Amino acid sequence: MIIYWLKQMKVASIIDNNLASPHGNRKGLSYGELAVLLLTYIVSEADHRICCLERWVKEHQRSLEGITGWEIQEKEGTDDRCGDLLRTLGITESIDQIEISLSKHLVKAYKLPTQRARSDTTSFSVYHHITEDGEEESLIKFGYSKDKRPNLRQYRQMLATLDPLGMPLLGATLAGNGGDESEYLPTWRKMTEIIGHKEFLYLADSKASTWSNRALIHREGGIYCFPLAMTxxxxxxxxxxxxxxxxxxxxxxxxxxxxxxxxxxxxxxxxxxxNIWVEPETEKIYQWxxxxxxxxxxxxxxxxxxxxxxxxxxxxxxxxxxxxxxxxxxxxxxxxxxxxxxxxxxxxxxxxxxxxxxxxxxxxxxxxxxxxxxxxxxxxxxxxxxxxxxxxxxxxxxxxxxxxxxxxxxxxxxRLSLTEAVQAYKQQWQPEMGFHRFKKGRLSALPIYFRDEEKIKGLMFLLTIALRVFTLMEFVVRRQLHQCKSSLARLYEGNPKRATNRPTAEKMLRAFNNITLYIHKDDSIEISGLNLLQQQILRLMNVEECIYTTDYFASG
Structure with missing residues (x-):
């Protein structure tokens, strides 16, 4: 299921199109294909430790080769290769273009609504010690802690999401001591490129409401709604x-x-x-x-x-x-x-x-x-x-x-009545749901085991892709349930009659845990049949049941 969604999202091809090939002496999977394996491991095992990927690939090698159609060697998932992938993602200047291409594809392919978008930031506290020599250029710094741990160093993560599914359009890993004010305008500009127009309503917290942000967004044709900082x-x-x-x-x-x-x-x-704002560099006056x-x-x-x-x-x-x-x-x-x-x-x-x-x-x-x-x-x-x-x-x-x-x-x-403005800002929890998954959910980034800050950036980039998988699953299924005016039952253990029209990706993925691949002595294979709940989820996702058949498995 996870690999199917990653294929639909074209994760491997988009990464490969924007990253240079691995070292010439290294044979095997490309960076994009390795990213798919690592993402599948992170989502299915709720674990981002790259040292465990090699063992997991070895245990599931036959299944992974059959599903993907790739030739996967035993050493494809070593921590050296995964470390190279994360570091390359962390240092490349193409990471923004990867995100833009990926989000553009999803918006178009799934006909996602583009009336509202929003952004927010949070902090991730870590126990890293930084030498005095590297303090200035380090990503990990002391700053205002949203985790209420001012005694720990931290880095910040920005998420820009699309309503109503809260799917990330953009993500960025930032220094722990910086202010958020300067991030909102560049984020809005990138979102206009992804969405394809400037008519969407841009929502953020009070730090986005500086005079310069409002003036420049208005000058460039954007629409915003921000709470004002109470200074x-x-x-x-x-x-x-x-x-x-x-x-x-x-x-x-x-x-x-x-x-x-x-x-x-x-x-x-x-x-x-x-309002009047004077641009400091040119002293040009803007009125709106x-x-x-x-x-x-x-x-x-x-x-x-x-x-x-x-x-x-x-x-x-x-x-x-x-x-x-x-x-x-x-x-x-x-x-x-x-x-x-x-x-x-x-x-x-x-x-x-x-x-x-x-x-x-x-x-x-x-x-x-x-x-x-x-x-x-x-x-x-x-x-x-x-x-x-x-x-x-x-x-x-x-x-x-x-x-x-x-x-x-x-x-x-x-365009935006008083009541609509209130209802729009009430949904500001959407980026917070992503942050919750990054901190305590199935996509948890904590604790951070890496000392290499480029690897931290690469990991957070992959986690935002995994978050896209989750939110896209939820959006597609909930849209289908809303259109059919129905709900989904048998997701909750101990209460099979409980139904919901807003199932989570975690619950739906857990429903596929009991599918087994049998390998007989004559090397023939057999896959256990799907139950009614699994069949219903696949229909709601618009996914063919054949992905769990031996024909699909053999063809990759």
């Missing part, structure tokens, strides 16, 4: 607009296919604004019109308010414990208070003061009983008193703007 003075502007909307506020209704009745997502309004979308999500507002109430309760509990035992050191007490407020993000919502109460205690000299004439001395004592209270005005101001976000788009209201 000053935007928070104040948002608060003023929410309190006194300059235009009519409308309700945002969502119609979920699974719900019979539409639900109220929130409300919002839009403000048309003109945008719509600033001011949108409230009721669900987000509820979560934010509950979150603040929870943080206030926990922060006040910690301050109460500190109030009972403030200690004697004022600087230490101040430090502990700041740590609590910072930990619970309450600096704006709780104010405090530290009072000093001075008293004098009698300390008698000598031992024995005391009388009025006993001599004593007075010792000065300083007691610290912690006072704190909620800032009601700030808390109320937070609750007023809770759930509200600013978005910006250059699309007309006919």
């Amino acid at each position: 000053q003075p935007r928070p104040k502007l948002l608060a003023d607009w929410v309190k006194n909307p300059p235009t009519e506020v409308i309700k945002i209704i969502e119609q979920d296919e699974r719900e019979s009745e539409p639900s109220l997502m929130g409300n919002g309004f839009e403000v048309p604004l003109g 019109q945008e719509r600033w979308l001011v949108i409230k999500s009721n669900a987000l507002a509820s979560r934010q308010i509950k979150g603040l109430d929870s943080r206030l309760a926990k922060g006040e509990k910690a301050l109460f414990s500190l109030e009972k035992r403030p200690g004697k050191d004022e600087k230490l007490l101040e430090q502990k208070i700041q740590e609590i407020l910072k930990s619970y993000r309450l600096t704006k919502y709780i104010e405090y003061s530290i009072e000093k109460k001075i008293s004098y205690k009698k300390v008698y000299k000598g031992c024995g009983s005391r009388s009025e004439d006993s001599s004593y001395r007075r010792v000065r004592q300083t007691n610290l008193i912690l006072n704190y209270q909620r800032l009601s005005t700030e808390i109320e101001s937070f609750k007023i703007v809770a759930g509200w976000r600013l978005y910006v788009t250059n699309a007309t209201s006919e």
Whole structure:
């Protein structure tokens, strides 16, 4: 099944057309054919260790030769050959052209919808140690960690995907300490080449919303919709607009296919604004019109308010414990208070003061009983008193703007309504699904065993191809199920009656685990028959059942 999809995607031929041939003394498979073997191993075994490929190829040599039609030697899968493949992919300047050619073919061959595309980045934390000599040019660096591991070095991975399947159009492995802002414009330009037009809606996170990105995308004929980064003075502007909307506020209704009745997502309004950007190099001025979308999500507002109430309760509990035992050191007490407020993000919502109460205690000299004439001395004592209270005005101001976000788009209201913009950005999880598969799923890149950074780039490139296989399988099957208004059952162990119209590639591939190739003593072969579930999946994939027959096996 995996090799069939890789053949349909023309992975081997596209790689071979863009890579130089292996060393002249090396006989056997081309880089593209070896990439197919390695990808098949990664997907089927959920393991990217190239040292294991040789043993796996040896165990499945007869099957692999029959399916592919290639002559596969025992040493085709050695870690040296795989390492050469990954390094060549990592250092070649043609890797962008390979991705563009591959994605162009898939968009055309499967008639994929091209109305929306999006991009995002994530970080991969590793335990690598870099020498001082190689620190500057290294890919592995300290940076902002989305894995919440700031103590580890990392590299970043960018994914640009196509709605609604989340199929990667592009991928790039980037240095761990860089900013994402400069990546969005080149990514958009490459996506226009793949998709073949500029009329698609480009979505990304707030780091894409720089003035230069928006100006240049608009100048070159693109359409974008980004959330705005909440840097000053935007928070104040948002608060003023929410309190006194300059235009009519409308309700945002969502119609979920699974719900019979539409639900109220929130409300919002839009403000048309003109923008000016000056290109630094040429000092040329660009002017264009945008719509600033001011949108409230009721669900987000509820979560934010509950979150603040929870943080206030926990922060006040910690301050109460500190109030009972403030200690004697004022600087230490101040430090502990700041740590609590910072930990619970309450600096704006709780104010405090530290009072000093001075008293004098009698300390008698000598031992024995005391009388009025006993001599004593007075010792000065300083007691610290912690006072704190909620800032009601700030808390109320937070609750007023809770759930509200600013978005910006250059699309007309006919091209992208307020409700459509909200629904489009709600799908921003699509690249995150790919990142999840890269980190914890069947296509996991972690842990990284390579020290060679070119091999890391080559591995991530192959993993994006494997992700294309998964997302393409899911798209084709789900489209068929949607057209037939049916669902697929018997995918879930222990609950065979459970049906779904959104099966995952992992579940569907697992359904083919029990197919066996029998080799008889006379060297004839026999393949076990397909069950009903396997036959149904093949029909939904538009794949002929003959790929699991001896005739297909013999012909490759």
